[in-house]
Amino acid sequence: AAARTLSSAGTEVRVEGIVKNFSGGGPAALEGVSLVIAPGELLALLGPSGSGKTTLLRVIAGLEIPDAGRVFFGAQDTTDVPVQRRGVGFVFQHYALFRHLTVFENIAYGLRSRERRRRPPEAEIRRRVGHLLDLVQLPTLASRYPGQLSGGQRQRVALARALAVEPSVLLLDEPFGALDAQVRKDLRRWLREIHRETGQTTIFVTHDQDEALELADRIAILNRGRIEQVGAPHEVQDDPASRFVMSFVGETARLAAEVMGGRVVVDGRPTLRAEPGWPEGPVDLCLRPWHLSVRQDPAALYGTVREWRRTARGTVAEIQLDGADSAVEVTVTEVYRKGDRVALLASEARVFPRG
Numbered sequence: 001a002a003a004r005t006l007s008s009a010g011t012e013v014r015v016e017g018i019v020k021n022f023s024g025g026g027p028a029a030l031e032g033v034s035l036v037i038a039p040g041e042l043l044a045l046l047g048p049s050g051s052g053k054t055t056l057l058r059v060i061a062g063l064e065i066p067d068a069g070r071v072f073f074g075a076q077d078t079t080d081v082p083v084q085r086r087g088v089g090f091v092f093q094h095y096a097l098f099r100h101l102t103v104f105e106n107i108a109y110g111l112r113s114r115e116r117r118r119r120p121p122e123a124e125i126r127r128r129v130g131h132l133l134d135l136v137q138l139p140t141l142a143s144r145y146p147g148q149l150s151g152g153q154r155q156r157v158a159l160a161r162a163l164a165v166e167p168s169v170l171l172l173d174e175p176f177g178a179l180d181a182q183v184r185k186d187l188r189r190w191l192r193e194i195h196r197e198t199g200q201t202t203i204f205v206t207h208d209q210d211e212a213l214e215l216a217d218r219i220a221i222l223n224r225g226r227i228e229q230v231g232a233p234h235e236v237q238d239d240p241a242s243r244f245v246m247s248f249v250g251e252t253a254r255l256a257a258e259v260m261g262g263r264v265v266v267d268g269r270p271t272l273r274a275e276p277g278w279p280e281g282p283v284d285l286c287l288r289p290w291h292l293s294v295r296q297d298p299a300a301l302y303g304t305v306r307e308w309r310r311t312a313r314g315t316v317a318e319i320q321l322d323g324a325d326s327a328v329e330v331t332v333t334e335v336y337r338k339g340d341r342v343a344l345l346a347s348e349a350r351v352f353p354r355g
């Protein structure tokens with residue numbers, strides 16, 4: 001019977017061709033964004049600062065009216081539905097709990113402030129809030145005030161408050177942004193569990209790739225108001241659709257190269273074999289550190305050891321590949337010295353037209 005406290009079925013959210021321009025001229029915050037979020041899905045909006053993540057979340061919430069495009073919740077076009085009537089719950093980075101209300105009253109707030117017709121009876125409110133306090137693992141803190149809680153506890157209360165009204169869609173804007181690393185880690189695991197229990201369609205904004213990779217069913221990667229790719233964590237990491245995605249998600253070394261006669265030429269030397277479909281001519285060769293190994297081979301890439309260190313998992317060398325924009329950390333089996341020259345092979349590589 002306790003299961004009724006939380007809605008179990010999520011709602012599909014669909015945005016179509018969303019444009020939002022704050023300034024009138026210049027590039028828009030959203031330049032035509034389309035995205036379908038499946039019922040019950042946990043989707044991350046990931047991108048650098050200013051890429052449009054918060055704006056997209058606010059458009060879905062109804063806090064921002066798009067200049068063009070539509071928003072659907074299930075079959076309903078909600079583009080013009082006011083925020084209070086969309087059935088969304090929010091948590092923002094700077095959790096605005098009511099300071100003069102206890103934890104219990106904060107969580108109950110959304111239910112109590114409903115018009116009388118839709119307000120549950122007092123006993124039902126108590127039951128629901130009790131269940132939520134258990135869910136966010138704060139059953140003993142019901143009578144505390146926000147000022148008596150840690151940052152992580154406040155964040156959990158904010159989430160419980162958002163869940164209390166049984167939103168069909170839960171929207172989280174950098175929910176753990178202001179917290180220290182260990183607390184963030186604990187809260188991530190816990191959000192995953194809550195999501196499993198409630199099954200609400202959840203969209204969260206983050207600029208932290210680890211957070212997105214660890215938590216999300218799928219990740220939508222935004223860049224300058226456009227979606228560059230939407231996919232499961234392994235898809236965006238192993239099969240990036242653009243150079244931007246490749247360099248934004250997961251470490252990458254990028255080298256200026258040229259595809260010529262079936263080979264990738266670096267520094268005038270033919271190295272890797274080009275894969276079918278790779279464009280001839282100048283390219284950026286992009287490599288993942290975990291695909292690199294130190295190996296003597298005529299087709300190798302070359303680099304210089306900058307540092308090396310022993311770790312619990314073996315020895316790691318920081319290697320600056322000749323012509324690369326950044327150094328990469330590669331697991332090695334031999335001992336090197338700073339300045340040693342090494343040859344490396346890449347088991348996988350990507351090329352993108354030079355840009």
Ligand code: ATP
Pocket residue numbers: 022023028029047048049050051052053054055056207
């Ligand atoms: P961050 O990670 O820094 O929060 P973001 O990806 O969430 O960034 P948005 O906050 O959506 O990015 O901003 C996208 C663009 O729209 C930015 O150029 C921003 O300056 C602009 N913008 C956002 N809100 C407004 C506003 N209310 N008025 C004017 N410009 C705005």
